[in-house]
Amino acid sequence: MKYNHFFISKIIIALVLTLTTVFAAAKAAAPVAAPVVAKSTKDTPLTDAQKFYGTELKSSKKVVHPPYAWGDCTVCHKDAKGEKGLVMDPPELCAMCHEAKDGKKFIHGPVAAGACTSCHNxxxxxxxxxxxASSINELCVSCxxxxxxFLRKTANIHPPVKDQCTNCHDPHTEDHLFQLKADGKKDLCVMCHVEKEVWTKTVTDKHGALNRPRKCLECHDPHGSSNPKFLIKDTSKELCLTCHSQPVTTDETGEKLMDIGKHLENNPDWHGPILWGDCAACHNPHGSNNLRMLNKPFPRTFYEAFDEDNYICFQCHEKEKIMDEKTSTATNFRNGDVNMHFIHVNKEKGRSCRACxxxxxxxxxxxxxxxxxxxxxxxxxxxxxxxxxxxxxxPACHARRHYDKVTPKVNLK
Ligand code: HEC
Ligand code: HEC
Ligand code: HEC
Ligand code: HEC
Ligand code: HEC
Ligand code: HEC
Ligand code: HEC
Ligand code: HEC
Ligand code: HEC
Ligand code: HEC
Ligand code: HEC
Structure with missing residues (x-):
């Protein structure tokens, strides 16, 4: 799994937080210390910068910028007290010592404006x-x-967003739109969701939605949404019908697929999962190895040798309705106890459910x-x-034939 780092860093952060809390508690219990002059107090550990550059400076802060710790204010200021302004303005000032932060194709607004100090002290x-700000997310949302x-009110927030914005965005500059670390429509997603990259590339029945301009973002909001799985619509049905309310053509075979939106409008007795709004109960939106991207197999042709593993239907319906030659309970499609489902479907030249x-x-x-x-x-x-x-x-297959659960009918051959 690619996002091991993400989890490991979370664990480390959790550990650090625990330790910090323990230290903070210990500190709170100790008597209040005098204002900190780094050099003269024994109990204040020196920062790395102080160790390296000396401890002339009074600072009670956890992080001290080394040139400030040097105490030679004129590295940046025109005078030793910092009252007469800067020797030059950021970003040039900062670029004396740091590599430029605006070197890539897309530059974050405040960086482009040279406003380094809107984020850094x-x-x-x-x-x-x-x-x-005390955390990266607080910093970002302050502007x-x-x-x-969004973070306060949205029900389902994508975990890396809750963690920190810089999991995906560079705060300064990047070669991808919105300073993203990779193309946000798909490449970024599969950096962490490696399994989706493998899946969408290797399945036999690929989904054309992934070739639409916004790829993963055709269906998901990268930050999160009020819907499960960060979908951009309330239900998978609504989502699917944004594209399938018109005939679409398959990429591989050029087949014209039916307009499902129109079909549902003209045929108001909807199958259970569609009533729930869940097209994904049967179809895998990322493609699959089965006919029509179904989650489980389904016969490809009108006639097919019966195999119970070849029917997605048995995910929700009892297979006895097709398996039991005689039954008085498993199905109502029977003539007395003769199972008409068995007769039609369960044979070498069995008819698939789509026949009826x-x-x-x-x-x-x-x-x-x-x-x-x-x-x-x-x-x-x-x-x-x-x-x-x-x-x-x-049907054209035979003359009118009757079935009756209570009084079996005799049909002429
Ligand atoms: C790395 C460069 C750098 C060094 C070194 C530095 N400063 Fe500054 N200082 C700045 C910048 C940049 C600002 C402007 C901050 C802003 O835009 O808000 C600033 C602002 C100030 C101000 C204005 C008030 C404030 O805090 O915003 C004072 C006073 C000041 N510095 C004093 C000092 C003193 C005294 C030292 C030496 C002990 C020092 N600075 C060292 C970069 C530096
Ligand atoms: C005179 C040289 C010098 C100048 C000018 C300077 N810096 Fe630094 N800065 C350093 C050194 C040295 C370090 C510590 C080494 C490192 O982390 O790269 C540092 C570290 C940092 C860090 C990282 C601190 C950390 O916790 O790791 C930030 C952020 C930073 N500088 C921002 C700025 C900004 C913004 C400016 C301009 C306002 C600036 N620096 C100007 C020398 C400088
Ligand atoms: C929008 C806020 C923001 C602005 C504006 C900004 N930075 Fe940063 N900077 C950050 C954040 C957040 C980090 C920490 C990144 C991380 O830990 O992944 C950072 C890290 C750094 C670091 C240390 C790590 C590194 O990338 O080298 C330096 C140095 C730095 N910034 C310099 C600058 C300079 C110079 C400017 C102005 C040209 C600037 N920053 C403008 C937010 C900002
Ligand atoms: C000091 C204010 C400020 C802070 C802090 C800040 N931003 Fe921005 N951000 C801006 C401005 C200004 C723009 C440019 C807006 C524009 O061009 O419409 C911008 C633009 C962006 C954009 C591009 C949006 C667009 O529509 O083009 C992204 C993405 C972004 N910021 C992410 C972040 C992240 C992530 C952080 C925290 C690391 C952050 N910002 C922190 C001010 C800020
Ligand atoms: C999982 C990756 C990821 C994380 C983490 C993330 N973003 Fe984004 N962000 C994206 C993608 C992808 C886009 C491009 C969306 C698009 O093209 O519609 C984007 C776009 C944006 C934009 C510009 C468009 C808009 O929605 O306004 C802003 C601003 C932004 N993000 C801010 C943030 C902030 C603030 C955070 C942290 C709270 C954050 N992002 C965390 C992936 C992420
Ligand atoms: C920095 C790593 C990272 C990036 C980049 C990322 N994700 Fe995620 N995503 C996660 C983690 C961690 C989870 C939560 C663990 C999980 O369920 O896999 C998650 C969860 C999800 C979930 C919900 C999974 C579930 O079962 O509830 C969806 C949907 C999702 N991401 C889509 C995307 C999309 C679309 C993108 C690209 C815009 C993207 N992710 C980019 C790390 C990432
Ligand atoms: C056609 C719409 C659509 C597209 C395009 C799409 N997804 Fe999804 N995705 C969904 C739906 C719907 C679900 C919820 C499936 C369910 O409820 O069983 C989902 C679920 C997920 C999940 C949760 C785990 C899972 O498989 O159920 C992840 C992670 C995810 N998508 C990532 C991605 C990534 C990465 C991309 C781009 C490569 C992408 N999705 C493209 C519709 C889409
Ligand atoms: C962004 C547009 C878009 C969305 C949203 C979308 N589709 Fe599609 N779908 C297409 C296109 C384009 C094709 C035809 C190209 C292909 O897949 O070969 C297609 C093809 C299909 C196919 C036939 C696949 C084949 O090759 O046999 C099925 C089944 C399907 N979609 C179901 C769904 C379901 C279920 C959803 C909702 C989870 C959905 N689609 C959402 C665009 C979309
Ligand atoms: C109960 C399972 C089930 C559900 C729920 C379901 N489908 Fe299907 N779908 C199928 C099966 C089975 C086929 C293959 C039909 C065939 O080949 O005779 C199919 C075929 C399709 C096709 C290809 C149609 C064609 O022209 O051959 C599309 C597009 C499609 N479904 C979209 C959707 C959409 C959109 C939804 C939600 C509104 C949905 N499906 C819900 C089982 C389901
Ligand atoms: C995800 C679960 C699910 C799957 C998979 C599923 N069904 Fe259903 N089916 C239901 C539910 C729930 C009902 C009851 C609501 C209704 O009448 O639509 C139902 C009802 C039916 C009915 C009507 C029952 C009646 O007496 O009115 C038929 C026929 C049917 N399904 C056939 C199929 C076939 C054929 C398949 C395989 C292609 C299939 N189903 C796959 C959930 C499912
Ligand atoms: C030859 C036509 C035909 C075929 C093929 C067929 N069915 Fe049926 N099915 C019916 C008829 C007719 C009924 C209505 C029985 C009644 O209630 O009078 C029915 C009813 C059902 C019901 C409602 C509950 C019940 O059993 O009475 C379900 C569920 C069902 N079929 C599922 C399937 C599945 C799954 C397949 C494929 C494996 C399938 N059918 C194949 C004709 C067929």
Whole structure:
């Protein structure tokens, strides 16, 4: 896993925080110390900078900028007291000693404006990297107030965002839009979500959504959202229908796929998972190795030798309805106790469920029975008629035949 560093650093941070709390508690218990003059107090450990440059300077801060610790104020100021202004303004001042912070294609607003000191105290600070705020996120949201509100109010925040903005953004300059450490539409995501890179590249049925201009961001908000999995829409159904409310063409075979939005509008008796708004209950939005990116296999053709592992349907429906040759409970599609599902599906030349059912939505008949079944290039109407204890149909496959749960019907051959 690529984000080991992320977790390890979290553990280290947690440890440091615990230790700091312990020390703080011990310190709080001790009598109040006199104002700190680093050199003369025994109990104040010297900072690295003080050890290196000497301890002339009074500082009670945890981090002291070495040139400030030197005590030669005229490195940066025109005079020793710092009253007559600077020898030059940032960023040039800082660039005397530091490499330029604006060398890449995209430069953060305040860096471009030379406002180094809006984030760093040039002298000393209690915060790492001489920052003017106690954490990186606090620093960022002190200017980006919409993000402050976002962090406080959003239900599901992406963990690296909660941790620190600089997991993805460079505070100064980067070669990618928004100073991101890699292209934010996908490359950045798969730096940490390596498994998604492998998956989306190796599955046989790839999803065209990932080739759309915003890639991962077509569906996810990188910072988080009020929806599960940081989706940009309330449900996966709404999300899918942003693109599938028109016919789309598959990238690999050039097939024209049906307009699911229109289909659902015209067929208001929706299949359970669609009523819940969950297209992802059956389809993997990142592609899969099954027909139509299904989460589990489903027969590709009208006739297929029956294999219980070949039906995603059994994730939610009991397989007995197809497996048991005789039953008085497993299904209502039976003639007496003769299981008509078994007869149609469970054989060498078995018909897949699509012969009779539609998996998205239907209108004419109950039980998600489809109005027409596609056989080769022809669409046969199935002409279903419901009866009190069963029903009958007359597709092109055979003349009208009846089934009845209570009083089995005799059908002429
Ligand atoms: C690394 C460069 C640097 C060094 C060394 C430095 N300063 Fe400064 N100092 C600055 C900058 C930059 C500012 C302007 C800060 C701002 O823009 O708010 C500043 C501002 C000041 C100010 C104005 C008030 C304030 O704090 O904003 C005083 C006074 C001052 N410095 C005194 C000193 C003294 C005294 C020393 C030596 C002990 C010293 N500085 C060393 C860079 C430096
Ligand atoms: C005279 C040289 C000099 C100048 C000018 C200078 N710095 Fe530094 N700065 C240093 C040295 C030396 C260090 C410590 C070594 C290091 O971390 O690279 C340092 C460290 C830092 C650090 C890291 C502190 C840490 O905790 O690791 C920051 C941030 C920083 N400087 C910002 C600035 C800014 C902003 C300016 C301009 C206002 C500036 N520096 C000007 C010499 C300088
Ligand atoms: C928007 C806030 C912000 C501004 C503006 C900013 N910095 Fe920083 N800087 C940071 C943060 C945050 C870090 C710590 C990065 C980290 O730990 O990943 C940092 C780190 C540093 C460091 C130490 C690590 C390094 O990258 O070398 C130096 C030196 C530094 N900044 C110099 C500067 C200088 C010089 C300027 C002005 C040209 C500047 N910064 C402007 C936020 C800022
Ligand atoms: C001192 C104020 C300030 C701080 C602190 C600050 N920013 Fe910014 N940020 C700005 C300004 C100003 C812009 C430029 C806005 C513009 O161009 O519309 C900007 C732009 C950005 C942009 C590009 C947005 C766009 O629409 O182009 C990103 C991303 C960003 N900041 C992230 C951060 C992160 C991450 C931090 C913390 C490390 C941070 N900012 C801290 C002031 C700040
Ligand atoms: C997981 C990576 C990641 C982290 C962590 C992250 N961002 Fe972003 N950020 C992005 C991506 C990707 C974009 C580009 C979004 C787009 O193209 O619509 C972005 C865009 C932005 C923008 C410009 C567009 C906008 O949404 O306003 C700002 C400002 C910004 N981020 C600030 C922040 C701040 C502040 C934090 C920390 C609280 C943060 N980001 C943490 C990935 C991240
Ligand atoms: C710095 C590492 C990092 C980056 C970059 C990153 N993520 Fe994440 N992401 C995580 C971590 C850590 C989690 C929480 C652990 C987990 O569930 O895998 C997470 C969780 C998620 C989740 C929720 C997983 C779940 O099961 O609840 C989604 C969705 C997600 N990230 C999408 C993205 C997208 C899209 C991008 C690119 C814009 C992205 N991530 C960039 C580290 C990252
Ligand atoms: C077509 C929309 C769509 C696109 C494009 C997309 N995702 Fe997702 N993603 C989803 C949905 C929907 C879920 C929730 C799946 C569920 O509920 O089972 C999800 C879940 C996730 C999760 C949580 C773990 C999982 O697999 O369930 C991660 C991590 C994730 N996506 C990362 C990514 C990354 C990285 C990209 C880009 C390579 C990406 N996604 C592109 C729709 C999308
Ligand atoms: C950003 C647009 C977009 C979104 C959002 C989207 N799709 Fe797609 N989808 C496409 C495109 C374009 C194709 C055709 C290209 C391809 O996959 O070969 C496609 C193809 C498909 C296919 C057929 C795949 C094949 O090759 O057989 C299925 C099934 C599918 N999408 C389901 C979904 C589901 C379920 C969701 C919601 C989780 C969803 N789509 C969200 C754009 C999108
Ligand atoms: C109960 C499982 C299930 C759910 C839920 C589901 N689908 Fe499907 N979907 C299927 C199956 C099975 C197929 C293959 C149908 C076939 O080949 O006869 C399919 C096929 C498709 C196709 C290809 C259509 C074509 O022209 O061949 C698209 C696009 C699609 N689904 C999108 C969606 C969208 C969008 C949603 C949510 C509104 C959704 N699906 C919900 C099972 C499901
Ligand atoms: C994620 C769970 C899930 C999956 C997978 C699933 N179904 Fe369903 N199915 C349901 C739920 C819930 C209902 C009840 C609500 C309804 O009538 O749609 C249902 C109802 C049905 C009904 C109508 C029952 C009746 O008496 O009205 C049929 C027919 C059906 N499913 C067929 C299928 C087929 C065929 C598949 C495989 C392609 C399948 N289902 C996959 C959840 C699922
Ligand atoms: C030859 C047509 C046909 C085929 C093929 C078929 N079904 Fe059915 N199915 C029906 C009929 C007709 C009913 C309605 C029975 C009733 O209630 O009168 C039904 C009802 C159902 C029901 C509702 C509960 C029940 O069993 O009564 C489910 C669930 C179901 N079928 C799932 C499936 C699955 C899964 C497949 C594929 C493995 C499948 N069907 C294949 C015709 C078919």
């Amino acid at each position: 040039p002298h000393e600070s209690d915060n790492a990297k001489l920052l003017v 980006h107030q919409d993000k402050d509100e 059912h539609d998996f998205h939505g239907t209108k004419e008949y109950p039980h998600h029975l489809r109005a027409k079944t596609q056989f080769g290039k022809i669409n046969f109407p199935i002409r279903f008629i419901e009866s009190e204890n069963g029903g009958s149909c007359a």
